[in-house]
Every structure is written in C-alpha cells, then in structure tokens.
Amino acid sequence: SQTIHQWPVTLVQPVGSPLSLECTVEGTSNPNLYWYRQAAGRGLQLLFYSVGIGQISSEVPQNLSASRPQDRQFILSSKKLLLSDSGFYLCAWSPPGTVNTEAFFGQGTRLTVV
C-alpha cells in the first residue's frame, strides 16, 4: 500500500533562517506531488506541484522553492524565512494520469516563524 511521510511535524524557526521540509512517498511510482500551505482557519493554497523528477511548477511567487531530486521525494525550501511564511504545510500525492483520483495528504508541518 502507498504511504506518505512528511517531517518535521512542528517547527519553530527565527526570521531569516533557512527552511527545509521533506516529503517522501512509498509504494507507488511517478506520483504527482504537491505542496500546499494553509493559514490558520483558511483553505489550502497550492504552492508547488510536480509531475516528474526535476519538473516543478510554481503557483504563487514567494519566498519559497521546491525540488524533486528523486521520483518519490519532494522538498520545500527557503533561504530566508519571513514572518508571513508561518502556517500549516501539507504535502500530497496523487497517481499520474486521471482526474478521478483523490490526493493523499501527509500529516502536515506546523511552521511558526518568530
């Protein structure tokens, strides 16, 4: 069966520090991968998505970047965090190809920038 791992679960970082959140998927090949951010009490905003190794699409211009160094690994990074980067970050995956399959989410990372 497929599983998705996302870490860390919680993170407190000072302004100006770097960030690296990692997400890995097991039990599937060539998944579509996504990073979402959720502000407190709000909906999910798509940040990045990837349909293959090295293929990253950015949805929102911002202080963040994403990379996919391996087929089932997706990394969210920042060189210098801003206060506005605080939020709940969710990684997700879906099978490639069809529109009728749901996305499966990791447990999320609560990031607080202080």
Add this chain to the structure above:
Amino acid sequence: AQKITQTQPGMFVQEKEAVTLDCTYDTSDPSYGLFWYKQPSSGEMIFLIYQGSYDQQNATEGRYSLNFQKARKSANLVISASQLGDSAMYFCAMREDTGRRALTFGSGTRLQVQP
C-alpha cells in the same frame, strides 16, 4: 478567479440530524472531478467522497452523499445522522482534466455537531 466557493464559514447541526454543506465551482473544462475532504483539529486531510463530471448518479459513501447539480455547478455534501465526531472543517475541491492537475480547494466550512 475563485474556482471553488464555499459560502458557509460555519455551520451548526444537532446530533443525529442531517446537514448540507454548500459548494459551487467554476470551470470550462468538460472533464473534472469534485472532492470533499474532512479536516479534524489534528490537521490531517481525510478524503470523503468523489464525483466525476460525467457521472450520472450522485456519489454516496456511507453517511456521506454528494448532491451534484451540473447545470448549477454545485456539489453539495450531505451528511446524514450527524455524529459528534463529524465536528471538523470540510473542504470542497476540484481537479480539472486539462492544464495542471492539482486540486483547487475552497475556503472551507467549519461544522459543529451539538449534542
């Protein structure tokens, strides 16, 4: 432009009663999928139900059903026989078949089930 609209920021329902959570969407793609997710206070995203744009029947999954009205571009979630454990945020989402295949989410509805 907002593609998924959930107009109810919060809803209350009595235990054992049914509740409808509204969702409207906007797309010009003839092929798309509509999804509902539940997010408890823990933050995990739990998939509830799916409806395809070409599906003739409304989707059902246990106590969840999706009232799909294609002409009105609405995909309301109906929860029957509400339970205290149903208290959570509920998100409607859509995936279009063309362009990017990512899910686009609405702003959510917070449901509180009262005993």
